[in-house]
Amino acid sequence: MRFPEDVPVLTDGVVTLRAHTIDDVEPAYRMCQDPVMQQWTTIPVPYLHEHAVNFLTEMIPNGWRTNTMWGWAIEYDGRYAGTIDLGDGEGGVGEVGFAVSPEVRGHGVMTRALKLAVRYAFDGLGWERVIWRAFVGNYASRRVAWKAGFRGLVTIPGGGRARGVRKDEWVASVGRDDDLEPQGNWWTVPVLEGGSIRLRGLRDSDAQRVQEACSDERTQHWLSGMPSPYRLEDAEGFIKTRLHMMAGGEGVAWAIADPATDELLGNVSVFNLNNRMDATVGEIGYWMHPDARGRKVMTSAVELLIPHAFKPVAEGGLGRRRLMVKAALGNSASAHVAEANGFTHVGTERAAIPRRDGNYDDDLVFDLLADEYAGR
Ligand SMILES: CC(C)(COP(=O)(O)OP(=O)(O)OC[C@H]1O[C@@H](n2cnc3c(N)ncnc32)[C@H](O)[C@@H]1OP(=O)(O)O)[C@@H](O)C(=O)NCCC(=O)NCCS
Missing domain, CATH: 3.40.630.30 (Gcn5-related N-acetyltransferase (GNAT))
Structure with missing residues (x-):
């Protein structure tokens, strides 16, 4: 030419x-x-x-x-x-x-x-x-x-x-035969406020608090997949990979923050949103910093995100039809958060959660359906 x-x-x-x-x-x-x-x-x-x-x-x-x-x-x-x-x-x-x-x-x-x-x-x-x-x-x-x-x-x-x-x-x-249009969802993190807390995106400056929360003995016990010891660079990596998770449509993660100081109190996320069999389900996962436990903060955080998770994608929500929470047998604080938010215990997966000592815990499965939530 x-x-x-x-x-x-x-x-x-x-x-x-x-x-x-x-x-x-x-x-x-x-x-x-x-x-x-x-x-x-x-x-x-x-x-x-x-x-x-x-x-x-x-x-x-x-x-x-x-x-x-x-x-x-x-x-x-x-x-x-x-x-x-x-x-x-x-x-x-x-x-x-x-x-x-x-x-x-x-x-x-x-x-x-x-x-x-x-x-x-x-x-x-x-x-x-x-x-x-x-x-x-x-x-x-x-x-x-x-x-x-x-x-x-x-x-x-x-x-x-x-x-x-x-x-x-x-x-x-x-x-050549593909549409030149977006494939899959790229989730954003809306700020959700209510119940004396704020849900917002994680920031690099949260790393120290994330490290403290994830090194805590109870967090380490129930979330056995977490690195141990949990170092500051693990926290920094966790924060960075949340963006990747959202851009790939897999999930959305929020920092639960104190609305007055904006300090991180915990983390809540909805994940497994790319389920191949059924892309209308989502699982909620969470952990709290030990200094913020026992004040119903996580119950409020889950309460705040449920309407967002059920809202149609066209209206800026996650378009879910069914939400799940899983809690290892014995983790009563976690099970309580699900029950307090109206989730139903629908079954128990036996020996489903690996523990660090090589044994397995049973896993309690809770779910909440969009139409039952709407009907309340
Ligand atoms: C990458 C680049 C070309 C984008 O140009 P642009 O004209 O701003 O692109 P567009 O406006 O079409 O789209 C940018 C999108 O990225 C979004 N975006 C920008 N920074 C972002 C960030 N840090 N995280 C997530 N999204 C981001 C914008 O909001 C916009 O999306 P939206 O329209 O849905 O809001 C420009 O940033 C650039 O020149 N960067 C330096 C060179 C470069 O990186 N080249 C590519 C090398 S692979």
Whole structure:
């Protein structure tokens, strides 16, 4: 192909992909000074003016000429807003990379640009599959990929590389016959208040309290899957992986906080939301910091989240039909939280919960149905 004559102009009426011009060098250079850009991409750091000149006037034009890379300027609101490129494509499979300037982020620009480029990969280049890769933790990029229909996300430890350093990587893809629409749910954490508590998302600053709560003897006894000893880095990892759980549609986790001080008192979550057999069920799990126990805080926390769990997804809820709580035989405080919230003990799974001493506890199963809850 000739550059720029043969570069197709792609537009959805709001965002336009077009060939780069020399005028894009300055805004592209400025975009690459952004620390977020440097953190999540493989651009050189420090990023010099000559890097932008080389990328836009050599690499991208040569990519088109040699049929190895197809890069466009993203135009939005009459200006250069970023760059998107497709690369490889051998055997009908290639990769996409993208970035937009900080001032236009959060307006859906990248999602639109990505859909245009992916459509071109299938219809213009005849590809079968487009692969997206991002360093673990780049939720903005992951969300763009999710909104554009990328699916099957996996994490590859050390799969990525930036400036000579290996990094954990997420990989997902979309195929030629797939809808370019989100697959599965990406849950958010609404703030729920009432009963003298606040449920909110977990924050990095909660790590110390999480560590204290999870190192506690009773927590360690009843939740035998928890690391032991439970270190601060376990707490930090727990907080980080809650985002991953929500983005993957598996569950939602709240910090139970004191509304006056915002200090973490405990944790409550609804999980197993991706059950393949029945995606209308959910299980509630919880633990309390020892200094907040015995004040009915967990009973109030579960009471606050039940209506959210039963509310339809279209109204911002979790769309559940049936909620479960499981409590090991003997964990009467946990069973009490379920019963106080109107759950019914429906059975006991025998020898179902491993203990640290190698034995197994029976597991009491409680459930609550959306229609019985609505009928109260
Ligand atoms: C990733 C990037 C291209 C997104 O561009 P954008 O124009 O803001 O994308 P969109 O507006 O289409 O969508 C971004 C979505 O991510 C969400 N988002 C942003 N930061 C987030 C975060 N930390 N956690 C969760 N979601 C986040 C936004 O709310 C938005 O979703 P919404 O529309 O449902 O509210 C931009 O952040 C960027 O250029 N980052 C630096 C370069 C980069 O990371 N490139 C990708 C490398 S793999």
